[in-house]
Amino acid sequence: MDLFRLxxxxxxxxxxxxxxxxxxxTGLWLxxxxxxxxxxxxxxxxFHPDNALTAVTAIPRPVLRVLARAGFSLPPTLANNGTETHADLRRxxxxxLTPARVQAMRPRIAELARERLARLTGPVADLHPALARDLPAVVLMEVMGIDDVDIPKLKAxxxxxxxxxxxxxxxxxxxxxxxxxxxxHRWLTHRISTARGDDLFGALRNVPLRDAAGLCYFLLIAGQETTTQLLCAVFDAVLRHDDLWSRLGEPGMAELVVEEVLRRDPPVNTWRRIAAEPVTISGVDVPAGAQLLLMLAGAGSDPEVFPDPERLCPARPxxxxxxxxxxxxxxxxxxxLARLEAEVVLRETFERFPNLRLASAEPPPMLDLLSFRAPLSVRVELRDQDRPAGGAGPRDLADRVAGPAGGR
Ligand code: HEM
Incomplete structure (x- = not known):
């Protein structure tokens, strides 16, 4: 069984x-x-989280030296922190990321999406580079108050x-x-140690520098790569699934659809823990120290909890x-934040392109990492009907295509 392609x-x-x-x-317990x-x-x-960020493929000494020269380390901070320092760092x-701060980003996310959609030209386009790749990084930097990062560099x-x-x-x-x-890591260390304002780096000024850099390293990656992956997963799943795209004009539909994709195709498809003591799970004895690979995608498609799990069903209670x-x-x-970004970008895309279609029925190339799985491209056909015509705004057109709310 290939763990990277489950x-x-x-x-x-x-x-x-x-x-x-x-x-x-791997010795991992699935x-x-x-x-x-x-x-x-x-x-x-x-069950401790200490192994959450451990390299899955052991890093050999000469490569470790490259990292060490930059002062690189990932001490326990957030996801990998089972100690008492976790609560303060989390706060x-x-x-x-309070609900109010996140909601305040709604118009900005819509604006960023519209700018990118306006630049799309057909007949075929890839929504990954055109829409999903950098938008979550721009949003995250703005939420964190950081205005001096080069976005393509951050993505690399x-x-x-x-x-x-x-x-x-x-x-x-x-x-x-x-x-x-x-x-x-070197850039983060420099930025944090010279921070003055009230951005994320400034807020970490009283945290030991090594911990602050490790925290930012995880946060600034996890806070945008996963959302890029979610956007691609949402587009791919919705466009592949019956008539779901045409129903996105129904009230609340975009949010429900995003939730279903998170359930069935979670971009973070696995996550790790360590057993702190011997335990029995589903009748199987697991020793202390066992490295557990929790299959978040397996949980989301468990028919005991979600009947007919492969079906994206927006009405699923x-x-x-x-x-x-x-x-x-x-x-x-x-x-x-991730939910909001996916909902807004999905709705903006539907409003601009109510007749969007996948360019090919072939499965897309996938990002195949142990804990991250998502389409690497979403090639779509932009059809003639999608050019706004006459007096009909995108919303009117959407209503006509989607039909009555709730009808399926
Ligand atoms: C679709 C997008 C995302 C997915 C699927 C995702 C998934 C996850 C998962 C599975 C965990 C581990 C939870 C656990 O151990 O119980 C986690 C932790 C975390 N995520 Fe996300 N995430 C996403 C987006 C984001 C964004 C946008 C941010 C920040 C703006 C973020 C920040 C964090 C942080 C800081 C933690 C560690 C929390 C802690 O240990 O206290 N994530 N995420």
Whole structure:
């Protein structure tokens, strides 16, 4: 079983036949049923988060030296912190992501989406570079009050970091990836140590520099790469699924659809924990120190909790019960922002292009990392009908296409 490319059939078979299963190649214990995954996330005493950011493919000494020269380290701060310092650091970051601050971004997200949609030209376009790639990074920097980062550079730093820590790179590739990762860490250290204002870096001025840099390294990657992945997953899933695109004009539909994609195709498809003591999970004895791989995608498609799980069903009463943002003490701090971005971008795209279609029925190339899985491209056909014509605004056109609310 290839852990980097687990699909719905693998998850189904794991849940049914081996819900707690030690993977031979990596030694990781795969946990795939909803109730088990939730129980583990909810119990920080017996299950520690210390391995959350550990490189999946061991980093050899010469590559570690490249990182060490930049002072690189990932001490326990947020996602990987089971100690008492977690609560204060979490509070500090949460202050930038209050519901009011997030909601205040709504018009700006819509504006950023519209600017990008206006630049789209047909007949075929890829929504990943055109719409999904940099928008979440721009939004995150604005929310965090940071105005001096070069966005293409941030994307290069963060995609390299994801591959270095969650991918399966060769040693040669690890060398290549370590350089941008180290450069990012060096830049963060410099910015934090010289921070004056009240942006994220300034807010961290009383936190030890090593911890502050480690925290920002994770946050500024997790806070935008995952949303890029979600946007691609949402576009791909909706455009592939029956008539869902044409229903996006119905009130509340974009939010419901985003939730269903998070449930079925979570961009963070797995997350790790360590068993602090011997435990029995679904009848299987797991030793202390076991590295657990929680299959968040397995939980979201568990038929015991979500009937007919492969179907995207916006009316599903318990859709928000999914574990795509984790659960408990480490629940994702950016869930509200990610949801808002996906909802607004999806709706803006529908309003501008109510007749959008995938350019091909072929499955898209995928980002295949241990904990991150999403389409790398969303090639769409921009059709003639999508050019605004006469007096009909996009909203009128949408209403005509979507038909009566709730009709399916
Ligand atoms: C679709 C987008 C996203 C997904 C799927 C996602 C998923 C996750 C998951 C699975 C966790 C681990 C939760 C746990 O251990 O229980 C997490 C933690 C975290 N996420 Fe997200 N995330 C997303 C977007 C964001 C954004 C936009 C931000 C920041 C603006 C963010 C910041 C964080 C932080 C700071 C943590 C660690 C929280 C803690 O340990 O206290 N994430 N996220």
């Amino acid at each position: 699909g719905p059939d693998d998850l189904r078979s794991l849940r049914a036949n081996a819900p707690v299963h030690q993977h031979v190649g 946990v795939s049923r909803y109730e088990d995954v939730r129980m583990i996330l909810a119990d920080p005493k017996r 500090l970051v949460a202050a930038f 730093w963060s995609t390299a970091s994801l591959e270095l820590f969650w991918g399966d790179p060769s040693t040669e590739r690890q060398h290549e990836l370590a350089r941008p990762a180290a450069e990012f 318990n859709a928000r019960k999914h574990l795509a943002f984790g659960f408990g003490r480490h629940f994702c701090l950016g869930a509200g």
